[in-house]
Amino acid sequence: MKKEPDLKNPEIAFAVEAVVQAAQAAKMIQKEQADLKLLKSDDSPVTAGDFAGQALVSRLLAQHFPKDSLVGEERAEKLKSTASTLILKTITQAVRQFDSKATPEKICEWIDQGRGEAAGRFWTVDPIDGTKGYLRGDQYAVALALIVNGKVQMGILACPHLDENGTIQPQGPGALFIAVRGQGAWASGLNDRRNFIPLKVSSCKDATCMRILCSVEPSHTSQTHTEAFIKDLGLKSGALAMDSQAKYARLAAAGGEAFFYLVPKSKPNHRMKIWDVAPGSIIVEEAGGRVSDLEGKTLDYSAGTSLKNNPGILVTNGHLHELVLTTLKKLNRNSKS
Numbered sequence: 176m177k178k179e180p181d182l183k184n185p186e187i188a189f190a191v192e193a194v195v196q197a198a199q200a201a202k203m204i205q206k207e208q209a210d211l212k213l214l215k216s217d218d219s220p221v222t223a224g225d226f227a228g229q230a231l232v233s234r235l236l237a238q239h240f241p242k243d244s245l246v247g248e249e250r251a252e253k254l255k256s257t258a259s260t261l262i263l264k265t266i267t268q269a270v271r272q273f274d275s276k277a278t279p280e281k282i283c284e285w286i287d288q289g290r291g292e293a294a295g296r297f298w299t300v301d302p303i304d305g306t307k308g309y310l311r312g313d314q315y316a317v318a319l320a321l322i323v324n325g326k327v328q329m330g331i332l333a334c335p336h337l338d339e340n341g342t343i344q345p346q347g348p349g350a351l352f353i354a355v356r357g358q359g360a361w362a363s364g365l366n367d368r369r370n371f372i373p374l375k376v377s378s379c380k381d382a383t384c385m386r387i388l389c390s391v392e393p394s395h396t397s398q399t400h401t402e403a404f405i406k407d408l409g410l411k412s413g414a415l416a417m418d419s420q421a422k423y424a425r426l427a428a429a430g431g432e433a434f435f436y437l438v439p440k441s442k443p444n445h446r447m448k449i450w451d452v453a454p455g456s457i458i459v460e461e462a463g464g465r466v467s468d469l470e471g472k473t474l475d476y477s478a479g480t481s482l483k484n485n486p487g488i489l490v491t492n493g494h495l496h497e498l499v500l501t502t503l504k505k506l507n508r509n510s511k512s
């Protein structure tokens with residue numbers, strides 16, 4: 176494993192610059208216009224910060240790797256209606272901090288370049304993972320990954336409200352987490368990136384000491400399942416709720432041992448999107464942890480924008496993976512929700 180990431184590597188240099196710019200834009204907008212949002216077709220919110228972030232990542236990708244495609248969470252369609260004039264103005268102001276010539280038309284074009292094909296070599300971005308956390312002033316992450324032939328090769332998370340140890344620091348400068356397949360995972364400050372520390376998951380093997388993480392949003396977590404899980408294994412501590420892939424960063428930095436996304440019984444076909452999992456999952460794996468679906472299978476990133484072949488997600492420090500899998504299977508057999 177390398178002591179630190181090679182910041183001169185062109186892919187790493189691009190990825191760092193892209194997520195740092197997107198995080199700076201998100202912070203800028205949060206200070207002024209955080210409540211400026213639209214609702215997507217699934218009723219989830221999207222803010223000026225999400226759009227500005229995707230535009231900035233897309234703009235830099237076109238400069239650094241013009242042949243690579245981008246698969247992003249956001250679409251510009253709704254921004255083009257007159258009802259969105261104010262939000263588009265806010266986005267334009269934020270993007271102009273990095274490119275003084277950016278126009279609203281060009282920004283919509285950059286955002287829609289994120290509709291690339293999820294095949295071969297491509298990048299996937301969630302410009303603000305945890306938009307609801309961002310709106311509440313809680314955890315969120317700018318999440319970007321490079322996928323080649325169905326395998327994540329690099330992942331990066333900018334977490335403005337975490338420190339390098341995965342500790343919650345809403346007033347701090349934030350942290351950057353990065354992993355390269357076969358080379359390791361590291362963390363640094365978000366602004367001061369001179370020192371990277373290698374990430375290593377917790378060595379805990381004792382189930383009762385397991386610290387679990389979970390979503391804040393009730394619709395993403397089955398509270399009944401989480402409580403049953405804690406009781407079944409006799410965990411000494413309750414679950415720590417955090418939005419976004421900040422959970423992967425915290426677990427990679429030994430700040431927890433496990434978290435999972437179940438398939439809600441009311442939505443048996445629900446599958447996670449690749450941008451919600453790929454960046455965080457390689458960071459956990461390169462820190463020595465394990466990521467699988469709830470059947471224990473490796474995640475398959477060659478099936479389009481969703482993890483179609485993988486029901487649910489389980490993320491652990493590795494040592495406790497099999498025990499958590501078996502326990503979840505047992506609880507699932509006995510549950511109705």
Ligand code: AMP
Nearest residue numbers: 305390391392394395418419436439451
């Ligand atoms: P969270 O960890 O709660 O911040 O969720 C991370 C991402 O996963 C968000 O983009 C959510 O929209 C998505 N997600 C997680 N669980 C579900 C679910 N049960 N239904 C729909 N989306 C989900």
Ligand code: MG
Nearest residue numbers: 301304305451
């Ligand atoms: Mg997301």
